[in-house]
Amino acid sequence: MHDRSPETAPHAPGTGARGHGHRLGHGHGRGHGLGDGHGPGEGHGPVQGHGLGVAPDRRLRLPAGLRAPVEGRHWRELGYVLLSLPVAVALFTYAVTMVSLGAGLLVTFLGIPVLAAALAGCRGFGALERARARALLGCEVADPEPVRPRTGNGPLAWSGAVLRSGASWRALLYTLVQFPWAVFSFCVAVTFWAAGWSLLTYPLWFWAFPVWGGQDGIQLYGDGQHAFYLDNPFEIAVTALVGLLIVLATPWVVRALTTVDRLLVHGLLGPSRLSARVxxxxxxxxxxxxxxxxxxxxxxxxxxxxxxxxxxxxxxxxxxxxxxxxxxxxxxxxxxxxxxxxxxxxxxxxxxxxxxxHPAVLTDRGLDAALSSVASRCTVPVRVDVDLPERPAPAIEGIAYFTVSELLQNVSKHSRARSASVEVWRSEDRLMLQVVDDGVGGARLDGGSGLRGLAERLDAVDGVLVVDSPPGGPTRVTAELPWRR
The missing domain is CATH 1.20.5 (Single alpha-helices involved in coiled-coils or other helix-helix interfaces)
Structure with missing residues (x-):
């Protein structure tokens, strides 16, 4: 960094600066060659050794932090942020104009249909935003609940359904909230991206300052007496290094910005928790x-x-x-x-x-005796261990009984096992079941052993069925049911 007065500052950068720029370009070239030869996209295939067989396939993968600036995910996320600004301007303008017009006309009969049309338009824009998030961010968001008029099919019934729909008002809120966030994220992303790549490529274009700008390089400070420029090889190299750090940090900054966009799309344009639960x-x-x-x-x-x-x-x-x-x-x-x-x-x-x-033994004596009775009818020896401080709800108890019964039937028919075990215990407010056999394995939820239907039956009561059955066994099926007592 040179300290020069305005009267004595020369305009020529010197040959050393260009020489340093050449070395930086050469280094960048080697990095590019390394990426082309050994990157994730093209690695080498198997190499024949000299009489020693086939050598293992070796690929030199760059760390994620170094690959991020050139990955497709970063450019899609950056494109999403850049496109958000014009989209947000259009949505915000439409929403404010239509809602203001509808609110102003509420003193007349026209206000209600205009306001309903405004909300319907926001719902339509919400569908486009979900599609854009799906294409550029990989963000899968289900459609909200449809508009369902309570009575009739006319315009008034439709307008009332749109105005009552929470999804319509959430879509309107999205158009209002997304606008300031899109302006902020656009400014941050463009600033980081432009500053990083400008500084990283500074050795390639710094010569333009003395030739066309009448100064030695980028000016960091200047007043009437002194001026500081980045013009010697060391300063140019440090500038490029700072640019490289900003370039490497930009994908993670953009990813953090798009995380907020994902939350907005999920929270405001998707179905509500209540409607999803319904x-x-x-x-x-x-x-x-x-x-x-x-x-x-x-x-x-x-x-x-x-x-x-x-x-x-x-x-x-x-x-x-x-x-x-x-x-x-x-x-x-x-x-x-x-x-x-x-x-x-x-x-x-x-x-x-x-x-x-519904077995009488289950009603009279509970799961321990009922499952022992089921185990006694199995074609292989079954060990039953039931550890419950009290009995669960009768409906859950019945589902647990029939779940174990069907699993033991699968053991008898399909597993070719020599032994099996059944364990039942309580974990907080959940009833846990586990059936293990030492058979041939290979059971799947999408197979033909009835496990898929059993999983759907458990899901109907907020239960879960997990199958762990590698080929060769053993098979471990775990079921989780609500206690509800």
Whole structure:
């Protein structure tokens, strides 16, 4: 850094400064070559050794902090910030103009439809903003709840539904809040980006100051007596180094700015927590209804094909025995004996069917005894460990019982296991179940073993099913249910 008075400051930068600029350019060239040869996009393939087999594939990856300025994610985020300013100006202008016009016309009948049209326009712009965030930020935001008129389908019903919709007012709030934030983020991003790249490339263009500007370089300080310029090789190198640091910091600054944009889009343009919960409950209600209907069909099928068929056959046999009672008492006695066996079989089927609906042992003695009964019917030895200080809600207890029953059926049918274990315990306000077997593994939620339907059934009551089943085993299925007591 040179201290020169205005009268004596020369205009020539000297050859040393250009020489330093050449060295910096050479270094940058080597860095570029390293990125092209060994970067994440092109690494070397396998290299044949001299009689030693194939050498491992080696790639030299730059640290994330050095790759960030040239990655596509940074340029998409920067593009989002730069585009936000004109978009925010348009949204803010539309929202303020239309809402002001609608509010001013509220003294007449026209105010309500104009205000509804303003909110509907904000909802439409919100859809465009969600699409822009999805394309440039990878931010997936679900659509808010649709406008649903309570009664009728006319313009008045539609206007009332738009005005009552919380999503409409959140979209309006987004247009008002995003404008000042877009101005701030645009200024910060452009300042960092322009300053960083300008200083980093200073060795390439500093010669323009003496040739076209009439000064030695960038002026840091100047008054009537002294002026300080960045004009010698050392100062130019330090300037470029500072520019490099700013360039490396810019992606993280832009990412922090777009994090706020993500929060705005999620919080104001997506569905509210209440509406999301309502949608989830509606979906869960559908699952519960479908499950109940499937259970009713299963019970009807079991009754029709099992106990009902046996009882019909029993009635026919008893009728024949009644006819033969006078003619051939011995044959009638044999037929009655066979009918007695059919009665026992039908009774056993009815007991099994009742146990499938809701076992009496579960109601009388709880999960420990009920699960021990289920384990005793499994084809492999099962160890049952139930550690509960008290019984959960009856509905949750029933779901836990049928979950373990279905999992043990899968163990019997699909696992080829030699042993299994069932553990049940309470963790705060959650009921935890875990079934482990030493079978062949490979179970998946999208497989054909009924695990997907079981997961949907648990999800309907805010439960979770996790399957850990690597090929070769063991299989560990963990279920979590609310306690609700």
């Amino acid at each position: 949608s989830e409950l509606e979906s869960d209600r559908g699952v519960v209804i479908d499950t109940a209907a499937a259970d009713l069909r299963r019970i009807e099928r079991d009754l029709h094909d099992g106990a009902q068929a046996r009882l019909v056959n029993l009635a026919m046999e008893l009728g024949l025995a009644k006819e033969k009672l006078a003619e051939d008492p011995q044959a009638a006695a044999r037929m009655v004996e066979e009918a007695h066996g059919e009665v026992k079989t039908a009774l056993q089927e009815l007991r099994d069917l009742a146990r499938g609906i």
